[in-house]
Every structure is written in structure tokens, then in C-alpha cells.
Amino acid sequence: MNAILDEHIRTLAAWLKETTRGVAFSGAGISTESGIPDFRSPGGVWSRHQPVMYQDFLTDPAERRRYWQIRKESIPSFLSAEPNAGHLALAKLEDQGHLAAVVTQNIDELHQRAGSRRVLEVHGTAMKVHCLECDKRFPCEAIQDRLEAGEEDICCDDCGGIVKSMTVSFGQQLPAAVWMESEQLCRQCDLFMALGSSLVVYPAAGLPETAKRRGAKLVIVNRDSTPLDDLADLVIHGSIGETLSAVLKVMGQADSR
Ligand code: NAD
Numbered sequence: 024m025n026a027i028l029d030e031h032i033r034t035l036a037a038w039l040k041e042t043t044r045g046v047a048f049s050g051a052g053i054s055t056e057s058g059i060p061d062f063r064s065p066g067g068v069w070s071r072h073q074p075v076m077y078q079d080f081l082t083d084p085a086e087r088r089r090y091w092q093i094r095k096e097s098i099p100s101f102l103s104a105e106p107n108a109g110h111l112a113l114a115k116l117e118d119q120g121h122l123a124a125v126v127t128q129n130i131d132e133l134h135q136r137a138g139s140r141r142v143l144e145v146h147g148t149a150m151k152v153h154c155l156e157c158d159k160r161f162p163c164e165a166i167q168d169r170l171e172a173g174e175e176d177i178c179c180d181d182c183g184g185i186v187k188s189m190t191v192s193f194g195q196q197l198p199a200a201v202w203m204e205s206e207q208l209c210r211q212c213d214l215f216m217a218l219g220s221s222l223v224v225y226p227a228a229g230l231p232e233t234a235k236r237r238g239a240k241l242v243i244v245n246r247d248s249t250p251l252d253d254l255a256d257l258v259i260h261g262s263i264g265e266t267l268s269a270v271l272k273v274m275g276q277a278d279s280r
Contacts, residue, residue, distance in 0.1 A: 031259050032266065035242055036273035038214050038257075039121045045214040047113050048230055049127045049134070052219020052245060056264045057104040059131055063221060068097045077195035081185065088175045094149075094188060095170040101131050101149055102163060109218065110137035112267035117141065119274075123212065126205045128220060128227050130190045143205045145197055145227050147190040152177075156184025197226065209234040216242045218263050222249040231255075 039045060051061035062069050072093050079086035114137045116122040124141040125134050130149040134142045152161040159181050166177060166186075177186040191197055209215060215234035222228040222243075231251055235241040240256045243249055244266050252258045259266050 028259070028261065031257060032269045033273055034257055035216075035259070035266075036270045038240055038242070039116060039270065040274055042212075042214045043120055044123045044212050045116070045121050045216065046208050046212040046234065046239075047116070047122055047125045048215065048217045048220065048227075049109075049113075049125060049129055050218070050220025050222075051129060052221075053109045053263050054104065054107075054129055054131055054133055055219070056107040056109060056262065057131075057133055059100045059104050059133075061219070062224075068093060074193050077192040079194075080187065080192060084176060087185070090187075091170055091175060091177060095167070098149065098163065098167055102167070104131060104133060106133045106137035108264035108268045110134055110139070112264075112271050113218075114138035115271060124208050126208065126230060128224065130188075143201050143208070145191070145201055145205055147188075147198065149188045149190050151189040152186060153189055154179035154182060154184040154186050157182045161186065202226075205230060206233060209239070210237045212239050214242065215239045216244065217249075217251070217255075218244045218267075220245065220249070221247070222251050 055061050060068065075086050075090040075093070080090050110133050113122060113125055113134065117139055124143060125139050126143045126145060127134055128146050130146055132148055132150045150163055152163060152166050153159065157179060159179055169177060178184065179186055209230045210233060212234055215231055217231050220228065222231065231241055232254070235254055241254060242257045243252060243255045244259045244263055246260060246262070
């Protein structure tokens with residue numbers, strides 16, 4: 024590890040040790056090490072498809088078929104993924120009392136599976152599917168089986184209603200209670216870590232700005248630059264799994280002194 028990176032890791036470890044109300048804000052980049060491609064990587068599903076707008080999903084059967092085609096292509100990587108070192112590190116930081124919550128843009132439920140208890144899913148979850156009319160729930164695997172068997176649009180087998188994954192689509196309102204709680208956490212925290220997000224999808228990407236404006240230290244860990252790097256107190260351009268593992272190691276060393 025080079026000297027500057029080493030110093031950044033020590034700084035982040037020291038800040039985390041001091042806080043009992045840190046907030047981690049994660050994006051697709053934290054799950055790439057689990058094998059789920061992020062939003063903008065070349066070859067990823069989103070480089071081949073425009074996302075389906077919510078209103079079009081509701082009103083246009085052709086757009087609904089496109090929605091299910093995108094899901095059919097993308098969900099296998101979600102179903103086979105396991106939490107990685109980055110997810111596990113955040114669960115540990117919460118256990119140790121340094122993190123108040125994880126606010127995530129991700130829809131893969133890997134934070135919960137890693138053991139994080141307070142997870143706010145601002146974009147919902149792809150791992151749950153329901154009928155928009157009667158709220159009947161469908162297992163992910165069953166939906167995937169139906170798509171692979173050739174169904175192009177999924178209707179509720181109880182009421183015939185429109186079925187959709189419980190994600191927040193473009194053009195759809197964010198879940199109000201989750202959003203309010205996330206904003207409140209950002210106003211109250213003293214350390215905000217943005218991990219693996221390009222920080223361009225609003226309103227979620229406004230959370231780091233809110234935290235910083237209210238006096239929190241802003242840390243960005245991301246492979247590529249983001250539009251908020253200049254605002255941050257600390258920027259680490261590197262792998263999230265490696266960075267957080269190194270931070271935990273330094274924190275552990277400080278404990279055993
Ligand atoms: P994004 O794809 O726009 O940005 C991801 C960022 O992570 C990139 O800047 C990339 O440089 C960085 N990155 C990738 N792997 C990394 C690693 N191992 N270590 C450090 N940095 C890494 O993602 P976004 O900002 O979260 O926006 C995408 C939207 O798409 C989100 O709202 C989310 O709902 C959705 N999405 C979710 C998943 C998921 O749940 N895993 C996957 C794809 C898309």
C-alpha cells in the first residue's frame with residue numbers, strides 16, 4: 024500500500040473510532056465485488072438498455088415486456104451473489120457502535136444478508152416482487168422461472184393485476200418514510216461515507232451534500248472520481264472491500280494497544 028493511501032486509511036479509521044453516529048451510503052459499486060455489475064460499467068445491462076420509466080411501465084405493454092426482459096437478464100447475478108468484504112465490514116462497524124445505519128441505493132439486499140441491521144433502501148429492493156393491485160408477493164426464483172419459460176409480461180395469478188419488483192423505477196416516488204428517515208440520519212451524523220456510488224442519481228446523491236452542509240465529515244470511497252470529490256474531506260480512489268478491510272484492521276490494532 025502506498026504511503027498516501029496508508030495515511031488515508033488511518034485517517035478514516037480514526038474518524039470511525041470517534042463516531043457513534045456515522046452513516047454509510049452505498050451504491051452499486053459496493054456490490055461489484057460480489058459479481059453484480061454496477062450501473063454504468065461497459066457490457067453491463069444498463070449499457071444495452073434504457074431504463075423503463077414508471078409511467079410507461081403502467082400504461083404501455085411493450086415497455087412492460089422490455090422491463091421484464093431487462094430483469095430476466097440482470098437478476099441471475101443478484102440471485103447468485105454473496106455479501107463481500109465491504110458489506111461485512113459495514114455490518115461489523117454497526118455492531119461496534121460506530122455506524123448508525125446504512126442508507127443504500129442498492130436493490131440486492133446484500134447489506135441485510137451481511138448482518139447490517141438498520142438498512143434504509145431508498146430505491147427499494149429487486150429481491151421482492153408484488154402485485155400492484157392486491158399486493159400478493161412472488162418469490163424471485165418463481166418469477167425468473169416464468170420469464171425463462173417464455174412469459175413476456177407477468178400478471179398476478181390471483182387478481183390479474185400488474186406485477187412489479189419492489190424497486191423504485193425512474194419516474195416513481197421514493198418511499199416517503201424511508202427517505203425522511205435517511206435525510207434525518209444525514210442531518211444528525213458527524214461522519215458520512217459514500218461508498219461505490221457515482222453520485223449522479225438524484226435525489227439520493229443529495230444526501231452527502233445534506234450531511235456535509237450540516238457539519239458532518241464527508242468521506243468518498245470510489246474507484247472513479249465523482250462530482251462531489253471536491254466537497255469531500257477525504258477521498259479514497261480504490262476498492263471498497265480492500266479499503267474497509269484495511270480500515271477495520273487499523274481500528275483493531277488501535278484497540279489492542
Ligand atoms: P453507479 O453504477 O452509477 O456507480 C458505481 C460507482 O462505483 C462507479 O463510480 C464505480 O467507479 C464504482 N465502483 C465499482 N466497483 C467498485 C469497487 N469494487 N470499489 C470501489 N468503487 C467501485 O451506481 P450508483 O451510483 O449506485 O447508481 C446506480 C443506480 O442503479 C442505483 O440507484 C441502484 O439503485 C441501481 N443499481 C443497483 C445495483 C445493486 O443493487 N447492486 C446494481 C446496479 C444498479
